[in-house]
Amino acid sequence: MCSLKNKNAVLFDMDGVLYDSMPHHVAAWTRTFADFGMHMAPCDVYMNEGCTGSYTISKVSLEQRGREATAREVEEIYAHKAEIFRTMPEVGIMPGALELMWKVKACGLQILIVTGSGQKALIERVLRDFDGFITRERMVTSFDVSRGKPFPDPYLKGLAIAGVDASEAVVIENAPLGVHAGVAAGIDTIAVNTGPLPDEVLLREGPCMLFHSMPELAGCWNELMK
Ligand code: MG
Numbered sequence: 052m053c054s055l056k057n058k059n060a061v062l063f064d065m066d067g068v069l070y071d072s073m074p075h076h077v078a079a080w081t082r083t084f085a086d087f088g089m090h091m092a093p094c095d096v097y098m099n100e101g102c103t104g105s106y107t108i109s110k111v112s113l114e115q116r117g118r119e120a121t122a123r124e125v126e127e128i129y130a131h132k133a134e135i136f137r138t139m140p141e142v143g144i145m146p147g148a149l150e151l152m153w154k155v156k157a158c159g160l161q162i163l164i165v166t167g168s169g170q171k172a173l174i175e176r177v178l179r180d181f182d183g184f185i186t187r188e189r190m191v192t193s194f195d196v197s198r199g200k201p202f203p204d205p206y207l208k209g210l211a212i213a214g215v216d217a218s219e220a221v222v223i224e225n226a227p228l229g230v231h232a233g234v235a236a237g238i239d240t241i242a243v244n245t246g247p248l249p250d251e252v253l254l255r256e257g258p259c260m261l262f263h264s265m266p267e268l269a270g271c272w273n274e275l276m277k
Pocket of ligand 1: 064065066067068100101224225226229
């Protein structure tokens with residue numbers, strides 16, 4: 052367990068942490084790759100979660116077609132995935148996410164969101180659903196960095212926006228590559244396993260703690276701040 056006593060900022064991941072959106076992403080990615088003659092299993096969507104769409108597309112193309120996707124292909128495939136996602140029923144806010152936001156705010160800590168997402172509709176929705184907790188200036192998305200998770204860059208950018216050192220921040224992540232990025236940025240990272248992957252897959256990336264749901268983390272938050 053890591054102490055959160057001297058923390059100044061909380062860097063939240065978005066998909067699978069603030070929104071119960073991963074089942075939608077799984078459906079959208081598997082259908083998209085099938086439509087372009089490639090394949091992605093549901094567990095691979097969870098294993099790749101957190102990195103940018105272009106990173107995922109290039110990786111799968113290289114593995115299955117023996118070549119990286121061209122910039123135009125990346126754009127076309129990602130637009131197709133985004134369109135499938137857009138036409139799906141609206142995703143729900145993750146249970147416990149707002150409760151945790153209230154507790155973090157009550158402790159006087161800064162709140163930022165650091166996501167690999169480039170889903171404009173979902174990014175806009177965050178500003179409505181988490182009004183009073185987050186502003187666009189305090190969000191890092193795939194539009195704001197050239198190298199996404201698992202590289203530390205998005206979280207390093209989050210630290211710069213917050214104006215704090217890594218030791219003063221904490222990351223909340225649900226994905227293996229997201230935990231990897233937080234740890235690589237030198238930040239204490241809390242894993243919340245809200246998906247189907249075994250805990251071990253997250254634990255081997257080096258989080259300081261692991262919870263099994265956002266309500267569980269929210270319930271322990273005040274204890275962690277002591
Ligand atoms: Mg996530």
